[in-house]
Amino acid sequence: MVIVTGASTGIGAATARELARRGFHVLAGVRRDRDAEAIRGPGIEPLLIDITIPEHVRTLATRVDQDPQRRQLRAVVNNAGMGVNVPVEAFPMDEWRKLFEVNLFGHVGVTQAVLPALIRSKGRVINISSVGGKVAMATYGPYAATKFALEAVSDALRRELAATGVQVVVVEPGAVSTEMPSRAVAAANDLAAAMTPEQQLRYGGLVRAVNAQTVSHTTSCLSADAAAMVIAKAVTASRPRTRYTVGREAALIRLTRFMPDRTLDRALAAALRPHYRAGDRADPST
Known part of the structure; x- marks a missing residue:
């Protein structure tokens, strides 16, 4: 038996189907x-x-413990999440808290x-992070913050559980063809519209450029099925x-291992x- 959260669409749905195809409930x-x-x-x-609702999480744990077929839990795939591209300054604090509830605290609650x-089955925790869990690009600060934190939790949990036989694995997708990028762009546009005139001057062109880059990447990215194959491997590999x-x-993850910060900044900016649209400036201070 395997749990996959966030299985409505995209990577989660593809992962659920791939694992079921391989014989898992x-x-x-x-x-x-x-x-x-x-x-x-x-x-x-x-x-x-x-x-993010504790009662739902408790119900899930009860369903696992009272499985009518007495199946063991092989893995939990913590995949649920939401994306957003917005400058740190322009992201309201209540939205910061909501993002962390979904992308971090909810996964911790399910795992707990x-x-x-x-532990009884010597199973696995599979945490779906992101390239954004290693590289925080402009306007990705809030989203990357949740993924950096998930990476840290995963490292600590892996070391804490080493003696139990439970393995903790992180999967770091880049651009994958799902609904998340389009939802993130729509959310970014809504948040950009609410920015102050001063913030619009500082970040308007940047937000538009990042959204355009996101759209361009999704036209040539991997399918959700390809990502699901990697996650299934994380679940089943000996x-x-x-x-x-x-x-x-x-x-990008490999670049961060040896490229100085300023050099990486210039590479990402390039x-x-x-x-950028004609008339928008990459550096609004010029």
């Missing part, structure tokens, strides 16, 4: 009835779960709730790596420059 966490009906199929049992079952990368943006 998948508890697929979704938030709406229509998503439950869409994902339901052989080997896939949809559960209505909002990982099912960890006794995973000796899984501590981290798996997905997509061409994984090269990659973004072609996406």
Whole structure:
């Protein structure tokens, strides 16, 4: 048995189907009835779960402990999440807290709730991070902050559980063809519209350029099915790596290992420059 949160669409849905194809019984966490009906199929049992609601998390743990077939929990895939591209200054504090509740605290809560079952089965925790968990690009500060934190939690948890036989694996996707990038662009536009005139002057061109870059990347990125294959490997490999990368943006992670910060700053700025509109300035101070 495997739990996959955030299984309504994208990587989560593709992962649920791939694991079911491989013979696992998948508890697929979704938030709406229509998503439950869409994902339901052989080997896939949809559960209505909002990982930020403690009662839902407790219900999930009870479902695992009281499985009628007495199946062991092989893994939990912490995939639920939301994306947003917005400058640090312009992101309201209540939105910061909401983002951390979904992208970090919810995963910690799910992991805590099912960890006794995973310890009994010597199972696995698979945390879906991001290239943004290693590289914080402009306007990705809030999102990257949640993923950097998830990486840290994963490292600590891996070391804490080493003696129990439970393995902790991080999967770091780059651009993947899902609904998340388009939702992130829409959210960025809404937040940009609410910026003050001074913030618009500082960041308006930057936000538009990042959104254009995001759209351009999604036209040539990997499919959700390709990402699901990597996650399934993390679940099933006899000796899984501590981290798996997905997509061409994984090269950014390698760059951070040896490239000085200022050099990386210039490289990222150069990659973004072609996406600025005519009239927008890459450096509003000039």
